[in-house]
Amino acid sequence: MRATVSLLSLVVVVAIGLFIYRSSFTEKSGVTMGTQNPRAAMDITGVEMDLNAMAQAERAFQALNGRYASLQEMYSSGSLQADPARGRQGYTYSAEVSDRHFSITATYNGPATDMPTLSIDETMHITRR
Numbered sequence: 001m002r003a004t005v006s007l008l009s010l011v012v013v014v015a016i017g018l019f020i021y022r023s024s025f026t027e028k029s030g031v032t033m034g035t036q037n038p039r040a041a042m043d044i045t046g047v048e049m050d051l052n053a054m055a056q057a058e059r060a061f062q063a064l065n066g067r068y069a070s071l072q073e074m075y076s077s078g079s080l081q082a083d084p085a086r087g088r089q090g091y092t093y094s095a096e097v098s099d100r101h102f103s104i105t106a107t108y109n110g111p112a113t114d115m116p117t118l119s120i121d122e123t124m125h126i127t128r129r
Contacts, residue, residue, distance in 0.1 A: 040112055043089040047106045050088060051120040054080060054095075058102050059122070068097040068122075071104070090115070 054071065057080040062068050069077075071084035071093060084093040090110020096103045102122055108115035116128040 037112070040115065043091070044116065044118070046088055047091050047118055048126055050082060050093070051104055051106060051118060051126055052124070053082065054084065054093065054104050055102075055120045055122075055124055057081075058095075058097075058104070067099045068102040070097055071095045091118075 054074075057074050058068050061074055061077075061079045069079070071080065074080040075083055075085075084095075087093060088106075090112070091106045091108050094105050094107065096105075103119055104121075105117065105119040107117050118126055118128055120126045
């Protein structure tokens with residue numbers, strides 16, 4: 001009798017665990033493409049880190065040379081470690097520079113929907129569109 005109750009309790013616990021797993025981790029309506037997807041959130045965080053690194057490189061380049069430079073120029077001179085032409089998970093980087101201002105934009109071109117366009121400028125503030 002005791003073994004039967006223990007076995008029945010184990011089956012109930014496993015069934016509850018399976019229900020929680022299926023409702024939390026495999027439900028498609030709760031996790032969609034775009035910014036609600038945990039993977040997309042990580043990709044966006046990575047893009048934000050890339051933008052910060054590129055903006056820091058722009059500021060360092062401007063301090064040494066008295067002007068801002070294109071991403072390719074900074075990469076080829078060694079001021080920027082990551083190749084901006086490679087992008088990240090569907091994002092591509094572009095920059096608009098002048099002697100006194102810069103703006104670096106990360107534009108999404110991948111298959112997911114509702115992914116933001118991110119940009120940073122000399123104020124070091126990241127904006128999402």
